[in-house]
Amino acid sequence: MVNRPPYRMAAGIRLADNTAQAHRGPIITATLPTCLHVPLQTALSETARSCVVPGQQVQAGQKIADASGPNTVAIHAPAAGTVLSIGKQALAELAGQPGWCITIEVANPSSPYQATPLAASDKPDHLSLQTLGLVGLGGGGLPCHLRLHGVTPPIKTLIINGVECEPWLSCDDSLMREHADEIVAGIRWLQTQLDTEHTTLAIGQDKPAAQAAFKAVLPAGIQLVSIPPLYPAGEDRQLAYRLTGQEIPASQSLESFGIQSFNVATVHAIGCAILRAETLTSRIVTIAGNVARPGNYRVAFGTPVSHLLQLAGEQPHSTGYLVGNPMTGETLATTDAVIGAGAQALIAMNQTLFPTTEPTRDCIRCGECAEVCPIRLQPMQLWHSLNQQAIDQAQTDGLFDCIECGACSYVCPSRIPLASTFRVTKQEIVQATEAQQAADKARQRHEFRQFRLERDKQEKAERLAAKAAAKHEVATASSDPADAERAAKIKAAMERAAAKRAAAQAAATDKPAEPKS
Amino acid sequence: MSGLLLIALILLGLALLLGARQLKTRPRPQPTPPELPLAEQIDAVLPQTQCTQCGYKGCRPYAEAIAKGEADINQCPPGGDEGIAKLAALLGRDPKPLDTSHGEHKPKRLALIDESVCIGCTLCIQACPVDAILGSAKHMHTVIRSECTGCELCVAPCPVDCISMVDPDAPVKIRRRYPVFPIKIQAGSRPDRA
Numbered sequence: 121m122v123n124r125p126p127y128r129m130a131a132g133i134r135l136a137d138n139t140a141q142a143h144r145g146p147i148i149t150a151t152l153p154t155c156l157h158v159p160l161q162t163a164l165s166e167t168a169r170s171c172v173v174p175g176q177q178v179q180a181g182q183k184i185a186d187a188s189g190p191n192t193v194a195i196h197a198p199a200a201g202t203v204l205s206i207g208k209q210a211l212a213e214l215a216g217q218p219g220w221c222i223t224i225e226v227a228n229p230s231s232p233y234q235a236t237p238l239a240a241s242d243k244p245d246h247l248s249l250q251t252l253g254l255v256g257l258g259g260g261g262l263p264c265h266l267r268l269h270g271v272t273p274p275i276k277t278l279i280i281n282g283v284e285c286e287p288w289l290s291c292d293d294s295l296m297r298e299h300a301d302e303i304v305a306g307i308r309w310l311q312t313q314l315d316t317e318h319t320t321l322a323i324g325q326d327k328p329a330a331q332a333a334f335k336a337v338l339p340a341g342i343q344l345v346s347i348p349p350l351y352p353a354g355e356d357r358q359l360a361y362r363l364t365g366q367e368i369p370a371s372q373s374l375e376s377f378g379i380q381s382f383n384v385a386t387v388h389a390i391g392c393a394i395l396r397a398e399t400l401t402s403r404i405v406t407i408a409g410n411v412a413r414p415g416n417y418r419v420a421f422g423t424p425v426s427h428l429l430q431l432a433g434e435q436p437h438s439t440g441y442l443v444g445n446p447m448t449g450e451t452l453a454t455t456d457a458v459i460g461a462g463a464q465a466l467i468a469m470n471q472t473l474f475p476t477t478e479p480t481r482d483c484i485r486c487g488e489c490a491e492v493c494p495i496r497l498q499p500m501q502l503w504h505s506l507n508q509q510a511i512d513q514a515q516t517d518g519l520f521d522c523i524e525c526g527a528c529s530y531v532c533p534s535r536i537p538l539a540s541t542f543r544v545t546k547q548e549i550v551q552a553t554e555a556q557q558a559a560d561k562a563r564q565r566h567e568f569r570q571f572r573l574e575r576d577k578q579e580k581a582e583r584l585a586a587k588a589a590a591k592h593e594v595a596t597a598s599s600d601p602a603d604a605e606r607a608a609k610i611k612a613a614m615e616r617a618a619a620k621r622a623a624a625q626a627a628a629t630d631k632p633a634e635p636k637s
Numbered sequence: 638m639s640g641l642l643l644i645a646l647i648l649l650g651l652a653l654l655l656g657a658r659q660l661k662t663r664p665r666p667q668p669t670p671p672e673l674p675l676a677e678q679i680d681a682v683l684p685q686t687q688c689t690q691c692g693y694k695g696c697r698p699y700a701e702a703i704a705k706g707e708a709d710i711n712q713c714p715p716g717g718d719e720g721i722a723k724l725a726a727l728l729g730r731d732p733k734p735l736d737t738s739h740g741e742h743k744p745k746r747l748a749l750i751d752e753s754v755c756i757g758c759t760l761c762i763q764a765c766p767v768d769a770i771l772g773s774a775k776h777m778h779t780v781i782r783s784e785c786t787g788c789e790l791c792v793a794p795c796p797v798d799c800i801s802m803v804d805p806d807a808p809v810k811i812r813r814r815y816p817v818f819p820i821k822i823q824a825g826s827r828p829d830r831a
C-alpha cells in the first residue's frame with residue numbers, strides 16, 4: 121500500500137469556497153462562562169454516572185462522573201467551581217435536543233480555560249483512555265477505548281485523518297499547525313497499541329502550513345499523504361478507499377478490514393493524555409460567519425453557544441446558527457445549547473452568506489447528482505422512488521449506502537433537498553424497524569405470560585387433586601393388612617437394591633485385578 | 638454448401654448453449670409461504686402495547702374480533718392513525734379517524750416506580766401484561782424499562798400511587814432534519830466537478 125499512488129475517488133465536488141472562509145490565525149482560548157453544563161452523554165446515547173452532588177466544590181480536572189459501562193467514559197470538570205445541579209440541557213451537537221448535563225458554577229468566570237491534568241485525588245490505579253474521558257472529536261464522538269481494545273481482526277493500517285474537506289471548518293488545520301508534536305506523540309502511541317504495519321497521515325492539499333509543520337517532526341514509519349480537497353474526501357470510508365483501494369460497504373466497519381481511522385483532533389487529545397495525563401475537557405471549535413472575530417477557539421465542554429457568540433462578537437441580523445459544516449450541519453434550535461465533543465464548528469448565518477434557498481422545482485433528470493455522488497448512487501432515482509412511497513425499491517437501490525454527504529443536494533439545479541430526504545427517510549425506516557422489533561418482543565412476552573398463568577392455574581389444580589387423592593388413600597389404607605403389605609414391598613425393594621449395589625462393587629474391584637495377574 | 642451447413646450448425650449450437658445458460662440463471666420461482674390466518678396477520682400490525690383500550694383483553698383478541706368483523710379498525714389509540722392506515726391497507730378498506738372514545742393517541746411513555754414509596758404489594762406485577770415489573774412480596778418493585786410497553790395498566794392498581802408514566806430517557810433516536818445550505822459562490826465560479 122505504501123508505495124502505491126492514492127486511489128482515485130469515485131466522485132465528489134470541488135467546493136468553491138473551501139478555503140476562503142477558513143481562518144489561518146492562531147488558536148484563541150475562549151474564556152469561561154459563568155456556568156458550565158458539562159454533557160454526560162456519549163455518541164452511543166449512554167450516559168455517564170454522576171459522582172458529585174449539588175453544592176459540592178470541584179477542582180479543575182476532577183472527575184465528576186464515572187463511566188457507567190463500556191460505552192461511556194469518565195467525565196471531568198473543565199474548571200474549578202461549585203456543582204449546582206444535574207439535569208437536562210440542550211446539546212449543540214444534537215441540534216439543541218436535550219441531554220443529561222452537570223451544571224457547574226465557575227469559580228473564576230471570564231478567565232481563560234486551562235487544560236488540566238487529572239486531579240491527583242482521583243488518579244485511578246490504571247490510567248486509561250476511558251478514565252481520562254477520551255472520545256472521538258471528529259464529529260462521531262465514539263469513546264476511543266472501544267476502537268483500540270478487543271478489535272478484531274488485527275489492525276494493519278492506521279489512518280490519521282487530517283483532510284478536513286468540509287467548507288468553513290479549520291479546527292483540525294489549526295491544531296495541526298500548532299500542535300504537530302503532540303499529534304505525533306499520539307500517533308506513535310496508537311502505533312504501539314494497535315501494532316500496525318502502515319500508518320498514514322492524510323492532510324488536505326489546501327493545508328500547506330499544516331503539512332510543513334509535520335514535515336519537520338514526522339518520524340520514520342508515518343507516511344504523509346496529501347489529499348486533494350475534493351468533498352467528501354475526508355469521510356472515513358472515502359479516505360480508506362483512497363489510501364488502500366479497499367471499498368468498505370456501508371454495512372461493515374473499517375475495523376473488519378483491518379483499517380482503523382482517527383481524526384487528528386482525537387489523536388491530539390490522546391497525545392496530551394499520554395504526555396501529561398490530561399483529561400479531555402475541551403475542543404477546538406471553528407466560529408465563523410456573521411461574527412466580528414471569526415477563528416478557532418479552544419472551548420471548554422459545557423460552554424453555552426450564546427457565550428461563544430458574545431466572545432466572537434456576533435453581528436446583527438443573524439438568521440440562524442449552524443453547528444457543523446453547511447453540507448451536513450444542523451441549525452440550532454436555541455443558543456442555550458452547550459458545546460460537547462461533537463461540535464466542530466459554530467456558524468452564525470446571515471442573508472448574505474446563506475441566502476434563502478430557492479424553492480424546490482421538479483427534477484429535470486440532468487444527472488448532475490449521480491455524477492457527483494461519491495458512492496455512485498443515483499440520487500434522482502432514489503428521490504423518485506421515495507416520492508412514490510416505493511421505500512423497498514429505494515432500499516434495493518442503495519438508500520442505506522448513502523453517506524448523507526450532501527453533494528447531490530449541493531449541485532442539484534432544481535434545489536431538491538435530496539440528502540436531507542434520504543437522511544430523514546433512513547431514520548424513519550430504522551425507527552419503524554425498531555418499533556416492530558419491540559412489538560414482536562412484547563407479543564412474545566405477553567403470550568408467555570398468558571401461557572404461564574394458564575400453566576400455574578393448571579398446576580395448582582393438579583396439586584390440589586393430588587392432595588385430595590393422597591388423603592383419600594390414607595383414609596382407605598388405614599387398615600392394618602394393607603400397611604403391612606406395603607412395608608413388605610418396600611423392604612423387598614430395598615434388599616434388591618442393596619444386592620445390586622454389592623454385585624456392582626464386586627465387579628468393579630475384580631476388573632482392575634485382572635490385568636495384574 | 639457444407640460451409641453453410643457448418644455455419645448453421647455452429648449457430649444452432651450457440652443458441653442451445655445460451656438457452657441452457659439462460660435457463661440456469663433465471664431465478665426459480667420461490668414457493669410462496671403459506672398464508673397466515675387473517676387474525677394473525679392483523680395481530681402482526683397491532684402495536685402490542687396490550688393496553689386493553691380497544692375494549693378487548695389485548696391485541697390478539699382485538700385482532701380476532703376485527704377478523705370476525707365484530708370490531709372496527711379504528712379502536713386502537715397506541716397505534717394511532719398510522720396503525721389504522723396499516724390495518725386499512727391489510728384489509729383493503731378506507732382508513733378512518735381514530736375513535737377517540739377509546740382514548741387519544743399519545744407518544745409512548747414508560748412506567749416509573751418511586752422505589753422509596755413502593756410497599757411491595759405485588760399488585761402492579763399482576764397487572765403488567767408483559768411481565769415488565771420485577772419484585773416480590775414486601776420488597777421493592779421496579780420496572781424493566783426495556784420491556785415496558787407503556788400500557789399504563791399498572792398505574793391504577795397501586796395502592797400508594799407510586800407509579801408514574803415518564804418520557805423515555807436517552808436512546809430516542811435523533812432525528813436530524815437538515816438542509817444543505819446554499820453557500821455563497823463567488824461570481825462566475827460554479828463548483829466544477831471532479
Ligand code: SF4
Nearest residue numbers: 493522523525526528
Ligand atoms: S448524499 Fe448520498 S446520494 Fe447524495 S451524493 Fe452523498 S452519498 Fe450520494
Ligand code: SF4
Nearest residue numbers: 483484486487489532
Ligand atoms: S441534480 Fe437534481 S434535477 Fe438533476 S437529476 Fe439530480 S435530482 Fe434531478
Ligand code: SF4
Nearest residue numbers: 686688689691696713
Ligand atoms: S388498544 Fe391497541 S395496543 Fe391496546 S390492547 Fe388494543 S390493540 Fe393492543
Ligand code: SF4
Nearest residue numbers: 765785786788789791
Ligand atoms: S410496567 Fe406498567 S406500563 Fe409498563 S408494560 Fe407493565 S403494566 Fe404496562
